[in-house]
Amino acid sequence: MRKMIICLGAAMLLAAFLAPGLAMAAEKQAPAPNLPLQKEFRIVRSMSKQAVACIQCHKAENPGIFNDWAHSRHANANITCLDCHGAQENDPDVAKNHYKVYEKGNNQWATAEYRVPISGVVTPKDCSRCHPDEAKQYSVSKHANTLEIIWKIDPWLNYGLNSDFERLNGCFTCHGTVLKLDKDGNLDPMTWPNVGVGRLNLDGSRGSCSSCHTRHLFSVAEARKPDTCGQCHLGPDHPQWEIWNESKHGSIMRSQGDSWNWTAAPGTWTAGVDYRSPTCAACHMSGSGSVLTTHDVTERISWEMQAPLTVRPENFKPWPAKTTWQAERKKMEAVCKQCHSEVWVKAHFTQMDGAVKEYNEIYFLPAKKKLEELYAKGLLPRDALFKSPLWVEYYELWHHEGRRARMGAAMMAPDYAWWHGFYECKLRFAAFMEGANHLIKTGEKGYVAPYWPAGTGNTTKPWQIFGKKK
Numbered sequence: 001m002r003k004m005i006i007c008l009g010a011a012m013l014l015a016a017f018l019a020p021g022l023a024m025a026a027e028k029q030a031p032a033p034n035l036p037l038q039k040e041f042r043i044v045r046s047m048s049k050q051a052v053a054c055i056q057c058h059k060a061e062n063p064g065i066f067n068d069w070a071h072s073r074h075a076n077a078n079i080t081c082l083d084c085h086g087a088q089e090n091d092p093d094v095a096k097n098h099y100k101v102y103e104k105g106n107n108q109w110a111t112a113e114y115r116v117p118i119s120g121v122v123t124p125k126d127c128s129r130c131h132p133d134e135a136k137q138y139s140v141s142k143h144a145n146t147l148e149i150i151w152k153i154d155p156w157l158n159y160g161l162n163s164d165f166e167r168l169n170g171c172f173t174c175h176g177t178v179l180k181l182d183k184d185g186n187l188d189p190m191t192w193p194n195v196g197v198g199r200l201n202l203d204g205s206r207g208s209c210s211s212c213h214t215r216h217l218f219s220v221a222e223a224r225k226p227d228t229c230g231q232c233h234l235g236p237d238h239p240q241w242e243i244w245n246e247s248k249h250g251s252i253m254r255s256q257g258d259s260w261n262w263t264a265a266p267g268t269w270t271a272g273v274d275y276r277s278p279t280c281a282a283c284h285m286s287g288s289g290s291v292l293t294t295h296d297v298t299e300r301i302s303w304e305m306q307a308p309l310t311v312r313p314e315n316f317k318p319w320p321a322k323t324t325w326q327a328e329r330k331k332m333e334a335v336c337k338q339c340h341s342e343v344w345v346k347a348h349f350t351q352m353d354g355a356v357k358e359y360n361e362i363y364f365l366p367a368k369k370k371l372e373e374l375y376a377k378g379l380l381p382r383d384a385l386f387k388s389p390l391w392v393e394y395y396e397l398w399h400h401e402g403r404r405a406r407m408g409a410a411m412m413a414p415d416y417a418w419w420h421g422f423y424e425c426k427l428r429f430a431a432f433m434e435g436a437n438h439l440i441k442t443g444e445k446g447y448v449a450p451y452w453p454a455g456t457g458n459t460t461k462p463w464q465i466f467g468k469k470k
Helices: 002-029 049-061 063-070 081-085 096-104 132-139 146-153 164-169 171-175 220-224 240-246 248-259 280-284 325-336 342-376 389-410 414-442
Strands: none
Touching (some): 146 171, 164 171, 220 280, 240 248, 342 414
């Protein structure tokens, strides 16, 4: 008993002696209330010395890149810079400027010992080494092939109505560039940087996964949030982001989205469990009930609402769907029924189909017929396009108001369906018909502007897509 008392007393004296030191150490380790903890990345698993050099060099040179990667699932899975950026010496997109880093030797990692060929451009072909299904689905989607689609249908490109810089900073930022090398073998600044969804890469693949999963975090949560889609799907001609925001779905997410589980593992994100209201990804890409996850956004669509005349996806000539609209409608209905009854879902699509058909029959087809009459009578040249105010009335009828009306009906946004949609369709339709009938009645020719600013764009279709002319 006496020994126990002596030991206990000694322990108490030792604790009293160490307590101030331990308290000081804890005080030093604990961050101040407003200072964030910094995640430390420790290399404890096997990787090549070149991979280690990449990590350490970029940690010093590009801390933003390093910190994104260090917090990513890639880092947790030991996926390093070289797993994605590694290249062969003879690859067409190998970064020649990067070799100069090893010649400078301005830090301990930038030496010849660690020299390795890399490509600054990571493509779907690279990603397919670990994500084969996603890459395959994406490759056949309208996203990956949107550059081909717009070159088939877009007057701005085919008539050279905007400049190369206007395209580069506008159209091609979303649709993608055709990557090229300059005379020194480096990426041409007129084509890079670019992460457009339809970018044509030097390895022959199409698209950029980092359009939605931005580098170097590659967050699944980011791709699920509508702001990611809103980078491109917004504005007067394709306002899906604004339309969704106005809808009840958008309202619910803005109210409660902070508490949702955005980071659920791919394929497990579940309506009613992880989220209460669908986002763009939930309806068009994520797995839901019996409907599997897909990276082909051409799926689940039953109308092509961006087209002048609304057609079924399998009848959309620039990129016809490989399935029927009925099959895809069933998929979308199954997604909707995760939260709604079958009666509710069927009724919604009845309303949407009715709005689409009215747009086609009451607004677009009569306007198109009138435009063809102007062409036939020689009152408006077919290449007048945006140089003619009257042609612009016709164009914006389907390209602006008509899209807003149809998409507003599809996504249940009443203000876009009516005030920004069908109401403005009526005004645009009336103005176009008045102008066209005046020309037909008087025999006058429509005004065509003699000068068009910055109409200097190259009209040659990319041979990498359409082949070389014989």
